[in-house]
Amino acid sequence: MNRIMIMAVGALMSLVVNAQEVIKLPAPERTATTVSVMDALAQRQSVRSFSSRELSDEQLSLLLWAANGVNRKDGRLTAPTAMNRQDIQLYVCRKDGAYSYDARSHSLTRVTREDLRPAVAGDRQPFVLDAPICLVIVSDQRKFGQRPSRDFSCIDAGYVSQNIYLAATAMGLGTVARAMMDKERVVKGLGLVEEQLLLLNHPVGYVKE
Ligand SMILES: Cc1cc2nc3c(=O)[nH]c(=O)nc-3n(C[C@H](O)[C@H](O)[C@H](O)COP(=O)(O)O)c2cc1C
Numbered sequence: 377m378n379r380i381m382i383m384a385v386g387a388l389m390s391l392v393v394n395a396q397e398v399i400k401l402p403a404p405e406r407t408a409t410t411v412s413v414m415d416a417l418a419q420r421q422s423v424r425s426f427s428s429r430e431l432s433d434e435q436l437s438l439l440l441w442a443a444n445g446v447n448r449k450d451g452r453l454t455a456p457t458a459m460n461r462q463d464i465q466l467y468v469c470r471k472d473g474a475y476s477y478d479a480r481s482h483s484l485t486r487v488t489r490e491d492l493r494p495a496v497a498g499d500r501q502p503f504v505l506d507a508p509i510c511l512v513i514v515s516d517q518r519k520f521g522q523r524p525s526r527d528f529s530c531i532d533a534g535y536v537s538q539n540i541y542l543a544a545t546a547m548g549l550g551t552v553a554r555a556m557m558d559k560e561r562v563v564k565g566l567g568l569v570e571e572q573l574l575l576l577n578h579p580v581g582y583v584k585e
Pocket residue numbers: 420421422423424501552553554555556557
C-alpha cells in the first residue's frame with residue numbers, strides 16, 4: 377500500500393514539474409500583422425539596437441510559428457528543409473531561462489533556468505543583452521540518418537533565419553542574424569551533443585530609436 381502511495385505521489389509531482397517546464401503557446405494569430413511579404417522585404421534590415429521591452433506570448437507565438445512552425449496538416453513547416461528531414465531546432469533564450477520550441481505541439485520546453493543571453497551575445501556585441509529574447513538556430517544532423525550534410529544544415533538554417541527577419545519586420549520588431557556567440561558556453565547551456573550544429577542566433581525585440 378505504502379509503495380502504491382509513494383508511486384502515486386511521485387507521478388503527481390512529476391506532472392506538476394512537467395506542467396511548469398512546458399509552456400503551451402497561444403495559437404499563432406496571422407492577422408495580427410497586415411504587412412505584405414513585399415513590404416516586409418522592402419523594410420528588412422539588420423537591427424543592432426534594442427529596447428528591453430518584453431514581448432508578449434502572442435508575439436512569441438507568431439514569431440516562432442513564422443520562423444519554423446507547422447503550416448500544413450501533414451506536419452510540414454513554414455521553412456523548407458532538405459528531404460523534409462526537419463533538422464532545424466529553435467531555442468528561445470530569455471531572462472528566465474532557455475526553451476526548446478516544439479513545432480508540432482507549438483509549445484516550449486524548458487532546457488535550463490539559466491539566462492543564456494550573455495553566452496549568446498559573446499564579448500563583442502553587448503547590444504544583444506538589451507533584447508528580451510534571443511532565438512538560437514541549431515541543426516540536428518542525426519535527422520539526416522546515414523548521410524549527414526553540413527551544407528543541408530546551413531541552407532536549412534538560412535531559410536529559418538530569413539523567416540525570422542521577415543516575421544520580425546512585419547510585426548514591427550527588429551532582429552539581426554548572428555554567427556557570433558560564445559559557442560562553448562551556449563553548447564553547454566543548451567546541452568547540445570556533437571551532432572547538433574550551433575549555427576546562428578537572432579536577438580529579437582523592439583527597436584531602440
Ligand atoms: C551567416 C550570417 C552571419 C552573420 N553574423 C553576424 C554577427 O555575428 N553579428 C552581426 O552584427 N551581424 C551578423 N550578420 C548580419 C550581417 O552583417 C548583415 O546581414 C549584413 O551586414 C547586411 O546588412 P542587412 O542585413 O541590414 O542587409 C550575419 C549575417 C549572416 C547572413
